[in-house]
Amino acid sequence: MSITDQETLKQPFLLLTDASNRMHASLDIAEITRIAISSAMLLVHAKAATSALMIDNALAFSEFSDGSNWQPLPCRLALEEEWVDDLIKTRRSFIVSGSDDVSAFDLHMGQTVPVSDHLVVVPVIGKEEDLLACLLIFDADASLFDDQSRALLESLASIMSIAIENSILLAESRTIEIDLEKSVATYRTLVEQIPAITYIASLDRGRILFVSPQIEGILGYSQNDFLANQEIWSQQIHDDDRDRVLSEVKQSLKDNIPFHSEYRICSKDGNYLWVQDAASKVVDHEQDLYFQGVVHDISERKESEERLMQMAHFDQLTGLANRGLFHDRLDQVVAHSKRHQQKFAVLYLDLDGFKAVNDNLGHQVGDDLLIEAARRLKSKVREVDTVARMGGDEFTVILDDVHCLETIQVIANKLIQAIAAPYQHMGDTLQVTMSMGIAVYPEDSANRDLLITAADNAMYAAKNSGKNRYCFHQREK
Numbered sequence: 001m002s003i004t005d006q007e008t009l010k011q012p013f014l015l016l017t018d019a020s021n022r023m024h025a026s027l028d029i030a031e032i033t034r035i036a037i038s039s040a041m042l043l044v045h046a047k048a049a050t051s052a053l054m055i056d057n058a059l060a061f062s063e064f065s066d067g068s069n070w071q072p073l074p075c076r077l078a079l080e081e082e083w084v085d086d087l088i089k090t091r092r093s094f095i096v097s098g099s100d101d102v103s104a105f106d107l108h109m110g111q112t113v114p115v116s117d118h119l120v121v122v123p124v125i126g127k128e129e130d131l132l133a134c135l136l137i138f139d140a141d142a143s144l145f146d147d148q149s150r151a152l153l154e155s156l157a158s159i160m161s162i163a164i165e166n167s168i169l170l171a172e173s174r175t176i177e178i179d180l181e182k183s184v185a186t187y188r189t190l191v192e193q194i195p196a197i198t199y200i201a202s203l204d205r206g207r208i209l210f211v212s213p214q215i216e217g218i219l220g221y222s223q224n225d226f227l228a229n230q231e232i233w234s235q236q237i238h239d240d241d242r243d244r245v246l247s248e249v250k251q252s253l254k255d256n257i258p259f260h261s262e263y264r265i266c267s268k269d270g271n272y273l274w275v276q277d278a279a280s281k282v283v284d285h286e287q288d289l290y291f292q293g294v295v296h297d298i299s300e301r302k303e304s305e306e307r308l309m310q311m312a313h314f315d316q317l318t319g320l321a322n323r324g325l326f327h328d329r330l331d332q333v334v335a336h337s338k339r340h341q342q343k344f345a346v347l348y349l350d351l352d353g354f355k356a357v358n359d360n361l362g363h364q365v366g367d368d369l370l371i372e373a374a375r376r377l378k379s380k381v382r383e384v385d386t387v388a389r390m391g392g393d394e395f396t397v398i399l400d401d402v403h404c405l406e407t408i409q410v411i412a413n414k415l416i417q418a419i420a421a422p423y424q425h426m427g428d429t430l431q432v433t434m435s436m437g438i439a440v441y442p443e444d445s446a447n448r449d450l451l452i453t454a455a456d457n458a459m460y461a462a463k464n465s466g467k468n469r470y471c472f473h474q475r476e477k
Contacts, residue, residue, distance in 0.1 A: 017282075019039040020163075021128060022379065028251070029053070033133070040137050040156055046251075048138040049136060050062065050135075054131045054134070056079060061076070062074065066075045070186040083096050083121060096120075120137045122153045125158075130165055147436040155194075196296045198214070199211045201290060202290060203290060208233065218267055218273070218297050262298065277295045279291045279294070311325070317389070318370055322388045323390050343441060345408045348436065348456045349436050350393060351433075353393075353433060353466060369423060370393065370424065380418050382400075385397060405440070419432065435459055435467050436458075439472075
């Protein structure tokens with residue numbers, strides 16, 4: 001299941017946690033099955049779902065849902081139905097496919113369910129390995145029932161199993177304290193099977209009550225080490241993220257909403273990982289008990305996002321800003337300078353002699369020249385300034401917040417001298433210089449595109465004047 005699928009399912013593990021909370025808070029088996037049916041449909045986006053209790057070696061149905069309505073379903077299916085026999089024998093999840101099998105099931109039900117070519121059968125197994133019930137999920141698309149979707153449904157069935165048995169035990173006057181201990185044990189058994197860190201924490205997150213063994217594989221800490229030092233969690237959050245995350249914890253408590261955050265945390269070996277942390281409160285008899293949550297390692301996703309951002313905004317050869325990012329930065333500088341009544345300059349640069357390098361020494365040498373030229377340009381301006389590659393051998397520079405023309409001239413001369421310096425990998429046969437055009441805000445224009453055009457025109461004036469020089473835009477008098 002892809003990251004997009006997980007986002008579409010709105011955090012499946014939080015959905016399972018919510019289902020667990022509501023099931024364990026209910027003493028009514030009918031309500032438990034309703035919660036399970038609704039949660040199953042949300043987990044895999046199915047068209048319809050139902051559930052049956054195992055009574056006298058037959059599956060007893062009472063109702064089904066199509067996501068909008070609940071409809072009565074008073075029927076029983078016994079061993080004569082092939083898939084029922086398979087369920088009782090194997091007690092494993094499986095998919096029933098084929099119009100004959102599914103339509104035969106529809107006839108037994110005596111109701112009209114949404115047109116479906118497939119249904120997934122998920123057993124609900126009790127602690128004594130007895131078959132308590134089953135979940136049935138209908139859809140025309142078997143691809144919805146991939147391995148991970150089936151694993152989520154089986155986790156839901158496990159929660160349902162515990163909830164049903166707990167309801168029976170509670171009906172026999174088991175105390176709330178004993179039930180809570182069992183719920184924590186059940187939660188631990190369930191979550192230790194998923195590829196993420198799960199935890200139970202006090203409501204202020206000041207104390208971790210339980211953390212799953214996956215913490216060692218992901219962060220390098222043993223369960224005992226982590227629980228022994230209750231400051232590890234907050235101490236290991238990246239300095240740039242810590243205040244934000246702690247503030248989000250407080251806000252979630254204040255607003256009584258689930259906690260959700262992405263941040264960097266330091267593993268035991270000193271490396272930082274990106275994690276997604278999501279938690280919600282467990283409530284029993286209208287009393288808030290604790291937080292239970294799940295932490296996923298999302299480092300690969302973050303690296304992928306970073307690569308996509310790099311490709312979208314930066315030139316792949318030189319690492320400079322590309323044309324799109326240059327335009328965005330220029331828009332920001334125009335807005336800022338207008339607001340604070342400041343000057344800035346746009347420089348349009350073109351290498352002289354670059355074509356001869358490509359033609360005589362090859363494109364690899366030409367690429368090496370562009371990389372070195374980009375490095376030299378960046379080294380001669382400030383961090384607040386922007387250097388971009390517009391394409392080919394054309395570059396642009398934004399000199400932010402300059403107060404006089406003399407400052408621009410000093411920087412322009414440094415850039416021209418830097419580009420004209422010898423390039424070791426080219427030898428002495430060819431020389432590369434640079435022609436530069438300069439436009440100043442707001443004298444030359446207060447419009448982004450007109451500033452670029454003014455600087456471009458001034459650059460061509462520099463080329464026509466002999467190259468290896470700069471020219472300011474000549475305004476019409």
